[in-house]
Amino acid sequence: MARTSLQCRECKKQYDTAFKYICDDCFGPLDVKYDFPTVTKDTFSNREQSYWRYFELLPIEDKSNIVSIDAGMTPLTKAENLGKKLGLNNLYIKNDSVNPTFSFKDRPAGVAISKAKEFGLSAVGCASTGNLASATAAHAAKGGFPCHVFAPSNIEMAKIAQALSYGANYVAVDGTYDDANRIAAQIGDSKGIGIVNINMRSHYVEGSKTLAYEVAEQLDWNVPDQLIVPVGSGAMLNAICKGFEELESISLLNDVSNMMHLRKIPKR
Amino acid sequence: MARTSLQCRECKKQYDTAFKYICDDCFGPLDVKYDFPTVTKDTFSNREQSYWRYFELLPIEDKSNIVSIDAGMTPLTKAENLGKKLGLNNLYIKNDSVNPTFSFKDRPAGVAISKAKEFGLSAVGCASTGNLASATAAHAAKGGFPCHVFAPSNIEMAKIAQALSYGANYVAVDGTYDDANRIAAQIGDSKGIGIVNINMRSHYVEGSKTLAYEVAEQLDWNVPDQLIVPVGSGAMLNAICKGFEELESISLLNDVSNMMHLRKIPKR
Numbered sequence: 422m423a424r425t426s427l428q429c430r431e432c433k434k435q436y437d438t439a440f441k442y443i444c445d446d447c448f449g450p451l452d453v454k455y456d457f458p459t460v461t462k463d464t465f466s467n468r469e470q471s472y473w474r475y476f477e478l479l480p481i482e483d484k485s486n487i488v489s490i491d492a493g494m495t496p497l498t499k500a501e502n503l504g505k506k507l508g509l510n511n512l513y514i515k516n517d518s519v520n521p522t523f524s525f526k527d528r529p530a531g532v533a534i535s536k537a538k539e540f541g542l543s544a545v546g547c548a549s550t551g552n553l554a555s556a557t558a559a560h561a562a563k564g565g566f567p568c569h570v571f572a573p574s575n576i577e578m579a580k581i582a583q584a585l586s587y588g589a590n591y592v593a594v595d596g597t598y599d600d601a602n603r604i605a606a607q608i609g610d611s612k613g614i615g616i617v618n619i620n621m622r623s624h625y626v627e628g629s630k631t632l633a634y635e636v637a638e639q640l641d642w643n644v645p646d647q648l649i650v651p652v653g654s655g656a657m658l659n660a661i662c663k664g665f666e667e668l669e670s671i672s673l674l675n676d677v678s679n680m681m682h683l684r685k686i687p688k689r
Numbered sequence: 690m691a692r693t694s695l696q697c698r699e700c701k702k703q704y705d706t707a708f709k710y711i712c713d714d715c716f717g718p719l720d721v722k723y724d725f726p727t728v729t730k731d732t733f734s735n736r737e738q739s740y741w742r743y744f745e746l747l748p749i750e751d752k753s754n755i756v757s758i759d760a761g762m763t764p765l766t767k768a769e770n771l772g773k774k775l776g777l778n779n780l781y782i783k784n785d786s787v788n789p790t791f792s793f794k795d796r797p798a799g800v801a802i803s804k805a806k807e808f809g810l811s812a813v814g815c816a817s818t819g820n821l822a823s824a825t826a827a828h829a830a831k832g833g834f835p836c837h838v839f840a841p842s843n844i845e846m847a848k849i850a851q852a853l854s855y856g857a858n859y860v861a862v863d864g865t866y867d868d869a870n871r872i873a874a875q876i877g878d879s880k881g882i883g884i885v886n887i888n889m890r891s892h893y894v895e896g897s898k899t900l901a902y903e904v905a906e907q908l909d910w911n912v913p914d915q916l917i918v919p920v921g922s923g924a925m926l927n928a929i930c931k932g933f934e935e936l937e938s939i940s941l942l943n944d945v946s947n948m949m950h951l952r953k954i955p956k957r
Contacts, residue, residue, distance in 0.1 A: 470738075491766070496759055496789075502830055519787040521764075562770055 424458070425480045427451040427623060438480070440540045440615070442623045451623045453480045457671055462642055470494040472528055472631035478667060479532060479631070480624050486539040488564035492520045492527030492556075493631055497639040513645070515636055522555040522583060525632060525657065530556035532628030533617035534564050545615040546570060548605040550598055551580040557617050558587035569614060571605035573598060629657045633664025637674060644668075646679050692726070693748045695719040695891060706748070708808045708883070710891045719891045721748045725939055730910055738762040740796055740899035746935060747800060748895050754807040756832035760788045760795030760824075761899055765907040781913070783904055790823040790851060793900060793925065798824035800896030801885035802832050813883040814838060816873040818866055819848040825885050826855035837882060839873035841866060897925045901932025905942060912936075914947050 427436040431449030442451050460477050468474035472493030481487060496516045504512035517525040530553060537545050546569035547557040554570045561568035570584050574593035581591055592608075594601040602619065609616035617625050637644060644665055650658045668674050695704040699717030710719050728745050736742035740761030749755060764784045772780035785793040798821060805813050814837035815825040822838040829836030838852050842861035849859055860876075862869040870887065877884035885893050905912060912933055918926045937945050 491764055498759070498789075516789070519789070519791075521766075521784070521787070523787075 423482055424456050425482070426454045428454045438482075440542065440613075440620070442620050453623055453627055455480070457667075460671060460673070462638075462673060465638065472531075472628070472635065475631055475634050478634065478671075480627050481532070481535050481539060483539065486535050488531060488535045488538055488560050490521045490527065490531065490559055490563050492522075492531055494635060495519055497636060513636075513640075515632060517632065520556075522552070522559045524552035524556065525629065526552045526556035527559070528631050529625040529628035529656075529660075530617050531560050533557075533615065533621040533625035534560040534566065536624040537566065537615035537617075537621060538564055540615070542613060542615045543567075544569065544612070545617060545621075546592075546605060546609065547617045548572070548598070548602040548619065549581075549584075550576055553618060554581050554584035554589065555587070558584035558589035561589065562587040569605075569608075571601040571608075571616075573601055626656055626660055629660035630664030630667065632657070633661045634668065637665065637668055642668075642673055642675050644674055644677070644679055691750055692724050693750070694722045696722045706750075708810065708881075708888070710888050721891055721895055723748070725935075728939060728941070730906075730941060733906065740799075740896070740903065743899055743902050746902065746939075747899070748892050749800070749803050749807060751807065754803050756799060756803045756806055756828050758789045758795065758799065758827055758831050760790075760799055762903060763787055765904060781904075781908075783900060785900065788824075790820070790827045792820035792824065793897065794820045794824035795827070796899050797893045797896035797924075797928075798885050799828050801825075801883065801889040801893035802828040802834065804892040805834065805883035805885075805889060806832055808883070810881060810883045811835075812837065812880070813885060813889075814860075814873060814877065815885045816840070816866070816870040816887065817849075817852075818844055821886060822849050822852035822857065823855070826852035826857035829857065830855040837873075837876075839869040839876075839884075841869055894924055894928055897928035898932030898935065900925070901929045902936065905933065905936055910936075910941055910943050912942055912945070912947055 423438055425438050427438055429444035429447060429449040430452050432444060432447040434444055434446055444451060458477050465474050471489055471491045473487055473489050476484060498514050498516055500512045500514050504510060520527040534545055544567040545561050547553050548571040550572055558568050568589040569592050570581060570589045571592045571594055572581060574595050585591060594604050605616045606619045608614060609620045615621045650661055652658050669677050669680055691706055693706050695706055697712035697715060697717040698720050700712060700715040702712055702714055712719060726745050733742050739757055739759045741755055741757050744752060766782050766784055768780045768782050772778060788795040802813055812835040813825065813829050815821050816839040818840055826836050826838065836857040837860050838849060838857045839860045839862055840849060842863050853859060862872050873884045874887045876882060877888045883889045918929055920926050936942050937948055
């Protein structure tokens with residue numbers, strides 16, 4: 422039996438997991454719902470040094486579908502000097518810049534492309550102006566997928582050079598990043614291409630929460646009192662919050678008294 | 690008793706380890722000579738995930754002098770796709786771009802600055818046009834040293850922005866990289882500043898050999914048949930060769946039949 426299902430964030434309608442991301446009834450976004458197996462801290466302690474050590478908490482049914490470039494388990498570095506300057510005794514920096522393609526995007530892209538393999542899709546892609554293109558192209562190359570990167574035609578080539586080096590196809594869109602997203606969505610849906618940040622989004626966003634899992638494990642299963650998270654679309658912030666909440670829900674955290682400090686993202 | 694001494698590469702004169710890098714008699718460069726303690730594969734297997742796991746093979750006498758930013762133990766990634774294209778079944782890439790300051794220079798800079806601490810120096814620096822400046826500045830910040838980066842005055846600021854972010858002092862030299870080296874050497878020697886790639890060079894070059902140690906350990910203590918190494922000054926190539934030869938000399942390698950393939954650098 423499948424470990425995951427999909428549920429509409431708006432009307433709560435449930436679906437079996439499938440290559441879909443929008444509710445048939447109300448057009449709300451679909452979220453992954455889990456039936457987590459029993460895990461303990463020991464489940465993870467001696468595993469591979471990548472975010473796939475948390476396999477049981479990720480939306481892939483079969484380990485053979487994992488497409489991994491060994492991303493994650495990046496250093497959590499105590500910033501002594503900066504901490505002193507700021508008057509903070511326990512300041513840590515999670516250094517996701519040393520992921521294989523140099524950004525946290527290796528987390529969501531890897532989960533999305535593994536799921537694309539599980540769905541049996543024949544091609545993948547993304548709309549991106551940089552980091553996501555690199556992460557998607559690297560995982561696509563590893564998984565043997567053709568990869569289509571949709572980006573504005575006036576983008577600096579330096580921003581997609583890394584993706585091109587992994588063999589991605591650059592689809593130059595005569596318009597803005599929003600236009601590139603729109604065209605990627607249309608082509609993805611009509612051709613059955615897994616666009617990681619659009620029609621694979623329900624699974625894609627699940628990858629980012631592994632950053633929270635790692636921080637907790639690296640702090641010996643404790644949660645920081647305060648978190649500072651860069652906010653682009655807000656997706657990573659939401660995912661990190663979800664990660665800590667999930668660890669709390671399956672009783673992996675030592676002390677949850679500071680969980681109240683994690684400000685929840687208001688529901689739409 | 691000290692584990693290391695210095696020896697002139699030319700006339701072979703020996704010296705106790707000290708803050709010096711040139712032979713008093715013949716002006717030849719000084720190399721570190723070791724009295725390696727007995728080590729086995731098990732000595733290293735459960736240690737920290739940085740190149741300091743090889744402490745016994747590095748020229749620092751006292752562990753308390755280590756200035757570490759957790760560099761090294763970078764991934765050795767099997768390049769399946771590239772290997773297929775090139776007709777190679779066992780092609781691996783050692784990814785030193787995911788070191789803390791993004792290059793292999795964290796290896797020599799870290800050893801040099803640890804040795805500067807052991808020598809009791811009060812400041813450090815380097816002549817550099819980029820990567821070494823970042824690595825030196827990061828280790829200097831960690832060790833609490835003032836850091837002086839000597840570079841041509843017409844350098845693109847992007848190349849030293851990272852060093853500046855670690856608090857380094859940029860000494861803009863009106864001339865070439867060679868001129869910057871010359872001025873750094875003069876100021877370093879007259880002011881007692883440890884210039885990592887000049888007057889600390891005997892110890893500095895020892896850091897780079899850890900790349901070879903890691904490759905051997907990651908291949909379960911085997912040596913690759915062929916190595917492709919980028920050659921700038923040739924220092925890294927030499928150091929990597931030295932690393933494998935040292936592992937052979939202390940009997941840590943499983944099979945040394947392919948060591949003959951390692952082409953030795955001709956002596957000057």
